[in-house]
Amino acid sequence: xxxxxxxxxxxxxxxxxxxxxxxxxxxxxxxxxxxxxxxxxxxxxxxxxxxxxxxxxxxxxxxxxxxxxxxxxxxxxxxxxxxxxxxxxxxxxxxxxxxxxxxxxxxxxxxxxxxxxxxxxxxxxxxxxxxxxxxxxxxxxxxxxxxxxxxxxxxxxxxxxxxxxxxxxxxxxxxxxxxxxxxxxxxxxxxxxxxxxxxxxxxxxxxxxxxxxxxxxxxxxxxxxxxxxxxxxxxxxxxxxxxxxxxxxxxxxxxxxxxxxxxxxxxxxxxxxxxxxxxxxxxxxxxxxxxxxxxxxxxxxxxxxxxxxxxxxxx
Numbered sequence: 001x002x003x004x005x006x007x008x009x010x011x012x013x014x015x016x017x018x019x020x021x022x023x024x025x026x027x028x029x030x031x032x033x034x035x036x037x038x039x040x041x042x043x044x045x046x047x048x049x050x051x052x053x054x055x056x057x058x059x060x061x062x063x064x065x066x067x068x069x070x071x072x073x074x075x076x077x078x079x080x081x082x083x084x085x086x087x088x089x090x091x092x093x094x095x096x097x098x099x100x101x102x103x104x105x106x107x108x109x110x111x112x113x114x115x116x117x118x119x120x121x122x123x124x125x126x127x128x129x130x131x132x133x134x135x136x137x138x139x140x141x142x143x144x145x146x147x148x149x150x151x152x153x154x155x156x157x158x159x160x161x162x163x164x165x166x167x168x169x170x171x172x173x174x175x176x177x178x179x180x181x182x183x184x185x186x187x188x189x190x191x192x193x194x195x196x197x198x199x200x201x202x203x204x205x206x207x208x209x210x211x212x213x214x215x216x217x218x219x220x221x222x223x224x225x226x227x228x229x230x231x232x233x234x235x236x237x238x239x240x241x242x243x244x245x246x247x248x249x250x251x252x253x254x255x256x257x258x259x260x261x262x263x264x265x266x267x268x269x270x271x272x273x274x275x276x277x278x279x280x281x282x283x284x285x286x287x288x289x290x291x292x293x294x295x296x297x298x299x300x301x302x303x304x305x306x307x308x309x310x311x312x313x314x315x
Contacts, residue, residue, distance in 0.1 A: 020048070023048045066089065130176060149217075
């Protein structure tokens with residue numbers, strides 16, 4: 001197992017966790033972090049005994065660093081990722097991959113041209129309960145897929161200032177639906193609005209996705225509920241699989257009801273370990289830039305559908 005020298009750009013809430021995990025992984029050597037907020041930067045540098053840069057380009061110029069996690073606000077993803085690619089770094093960019101589909105495509109094309117790997121941080125795919133659900137679906141334990149419904153709700157997070165609840169939360173479950181269903185999207189319809197004074201963006205959304213093979217995805221997300229709930233239910237012709245993301249638990253009902261035991265893991269640790277392993281083995285990341293773009297296009301279609309009060313067709 002080859003050790004990869006890594007850096008983290010943006011060490012706020014999510015970036016802090018990237019630094020924390022990299023500092024523990026056997027195949028990672030956390031060389032440096034970067035952040036424009038000096039107290040945040042100093043705190044992380046001291047905590048994980050690593051070098052700090054207040055200028056992102058100074059970190060990227062460091063020849064020791066082979067790969068970076070980009071954890072800056074969404075509106076800066078394109079700028080920072082393109083810069084990292086220019087300096088020949090492999091990149092894992094936190095979801096959503098970019099603010100627009102055009103930006104995401106530019107990032108994908110630039111990474112291919114530069115010969116570096118571009119991964120998107122859709123961490124729920126590494127939840128062991130989701131992985132188990134995928135295995136059960138492939139083994140046809142619940143027959144043919146019919147529908148997937150998800151609920152991702154909770155209180156408003158004050159740190160989120162640049163996007164609404166759809167692109168912040170819904171994109172998680174839209175990506176998981178893509179992962180589980182593996183069929184092209186036909187149509188997206190959504191309703192959303194803002195009920196709180198705390199955000200300039202939508203704070204609740206209801207999204208319906210029509211996939212090929214007559215499979216439907218239904219998703220409810222909000223920043224209005226006083227408690228966190230992260231669940232997904234997968235309906236097949238022969239049964240139902242229910243997943244709780246938070247508890248990492250799974251239940252199966254139907255002809256072949258099973259008692260499923262899940263060994264808890266930290267999905268972010270699994271995600272970053274996978275990213276570095278793929279670099280070390282010169283393999284394609286498990287969640288590519290193209291995967292990130294696919295999920296982004298779905299959430300952008302949901303936003304458009306809500307504004308236009310009509311379904312958005314993908315074909």
